[in-house]
Amino acid sequence: MRKVIVTEFISADGIAEVEKLTGVAWNSEMDKFKNDELADSGAMLLGRKTYQIFAGSWPSETGDFADRFNALPKYVASTTLQDLDWKPAELLKGVLPEAVRALKQGEGGNIYVHGSISVAQELLRHGLVDRIRLLGYLVAVGQGKPFFAPGEQHRLELVSAARFSNGILAVEYAPVRTKE
DSSP states (O other), X not given: XXXXXXXXXXXXXXXXXXXXXXXXXXXXXXXXXXXXXXXXXXXXXXXXXXXXXXXXXXXXXXSHHHHHHHHSOEEEEOSSOOOOOSSSEEEOOSOHHHHHHHHHHSSSSEXXXXXXXXXXXXXXXXXXXXXXXXXXXXXXXXXXXXXXXXXXXOOEEEEXXXXXXXXXXXXXXXXXXXXX
């Protein structure tokens, strides 16, 4: 069965709006982290906003990483988009949790959720996230959209943690499933 893996850039106070995270020089350790994710990816699951941002920039990027990233199948959660120009891409039909359960049963490797905070939060709420991979910036931004939805609790098990030479913390968690 395919896994759903959420990958985010996040501040020390839990804000996942990448545009608020500044002051860190990208380095080879971050390159390796993202290349490892790409090597493990069978597809992307994106919300409308993230899809539109990525579709507006990634198709014009060149190089090995961009070629592999652009070639991944993309599943897009949107009730407003009608056409997807960044191919290969498919609009998810029906209720998101049901659509993702069906995707997890399919073939093709793990499904990575990049950004797409609302999508990630809904999948967490429904127990559909298998791993959370965070690149933590050592800055508190004070406001913005939190990665974890306010008022919700999620038990997590630490899978791995590493501190990069530029101060970024790379952590991976597995949500702990509770019996209901």
